[in-house]
Amino acid sequence: MTGEKPMVPDRSPAPGIPAEPAALLDVDGLSVRRADGHELLRGVSFTLAPGERLGLIGESGSGKSLTALAVLGLLPAGLSAHGSVLLAGTQIVGARDRRLDRVRGRTVSAVFQEPLTALDPLMRIGRQLAGPIRRRRGLRGAALRAAVSTALDEVRLPERVAGAYPHEISGGQRQRAALAMALACEPDLLIADEPTTALDVTVQAEVLALLNGLVSGRSMALLLIGHDLAVVADVTDRLAVLERGSLVETGRAEDIVREPRHPYTRALVESAEAFEAEFDRLAP
Numbered sequence: 665m666t667g668e669k670p671m672v673p674d675r676s677p678a679p680g681i682p683a684e685p686a687a688l689l690d691v692d693g694l695s696v697r698r699a700d701g702h703e704l705l706r707g708v709s710f711t712l713a714p715g716e717r718l719g720l721i722g723e724s725g726s727g728k729s730l731t732a733l734a735v736l737g738l739l740p741a742g743l744s745a746h747g748s749v750l751l752a753g754t755q756i757v758g759a760r761d762r763r764l765d766r767v768r769g770r771t772v773s774a775v776f777q778e779p780l781t782a783l784d785p786l787m788r789i790g791r792q793l794a795g796p797i798r799r800r801r802g803l804r805g806a807a808l809r810a811a812v813s814t815a816l817d818e819v820r821l822p823e824r825v826a827g828a829y830p831h832e833i834s835g836g837q838r839q840r841a842a843l844a845m846a847l848a849c850e851p852d853l854l855i856a857d858e859p860t861t862a863l864d865v866t867v868q869a870e871v872l873a874l875l876n877g878l879v880s881g882r883s884m885a886l887l888l889i890g891h892d893l894a895v896v897a898d899v900t901d902r903l904a905v906l907e908r909g910s911l912v913e914t915g916r917a918e919d920i921v922r923e924p925r926h927p928y929t930r931a932l933v934e935s936a937e938a939f940e941a942e943f944d945r946l947a948p
């Protein structure tokens with residue numbers, strides 16, 4: 665380990681083009697290590713401007729979820745983060761729980777592949793949604809109930825879902841409820857880690873379209889994690905490509921899809937194209 669930053673071809677605007685607004689998220693030289701010193705993430709650096717949408721892609725095991733967890737300050741026990749993760753100016757690496765609590769659910773919130781991890785099995789959906797809305801907006805009584813209805817409506821869930829327990833609704837409805845919970849905090853950044861992977865293909869498209877609309881309607885920044893390049897590129901402005909714990913390419917989504925530079929990215933694009941071609945061949 666030399667400590668040198670890996671070469672990452674970045675297609676940022678050339679000098680003379682107006683500078684981007686200050687970063688909402690600035691990840692600089694982030695590494696994640698096991699207790700035995702083995703590095704699972706190596707010197708990962710990227711930024712996310714307010715309202716910008718960045719896709720993080722890579723094969724299974726490339727380190728996408730660890731990146732998300734490190735940004736949230738939620739790495740599992742036994743793993744440690746090194747380097748810098750500045751979220752709205754707050755240093756996440758090495759931060760104590762009190763500082764992290766202030767940032768989580770206010771500056772940033774997240775949805776994961778399995779919505780049941782975000783939902784309390786013993787509490788009706790409406791009450792679970794009311795919690796963050798009350799904390800964030802200070803609403804009570806009828807105003808709080810109306811805000812819960814609006815939150816459900818925004819994720820296209822019928823009002824009766826408020827009275828249901830998580831096990832009484834479908835997987836797609838649970839992911840919408842988890843999304844409503846994440847949005848109820850009105851975060852500046854939403855991290856969505858494979859939010860549709862556990863869903864049926866038709867429901868996947870619906871939930872992704874919903875996520876896309878909700879994020880753009882609120883000028884919220886999005887870090888969307890996925891292994892399907894075509895799907896992620898469709899919803900994001902820029903892509904960052906992870907291979908075995910290192911970023912190998914970052915740039916505008918359409919440039920990367922049209923003209924991938926790194927051999928690993930090229931392989932991802934080619935396999936996405938092959939899948940599309942096969943899908944078209946089989947489609948009636």
Ligand SMILES: Nc1ncnc2c1ncn2[C@@H]1O[C@H](COP(=O)(O)OP(=O)(O)OP(=O)(O)O)[C@@H](O)[C@H]1O
Binds near residue numbers: 724740
């Ligand atoms: N708690 C842990 N302890 C030790 N190693 C871990 C731990 N969590 C993840 N890893 C390892 O870190 C690497 C990156 O894992 P990560 O979950 O970030 O991959 P990923 O790109 O999100 O994969 P997937 O698409 O399958 O979710 C993998 O090799 C994984 O085995």
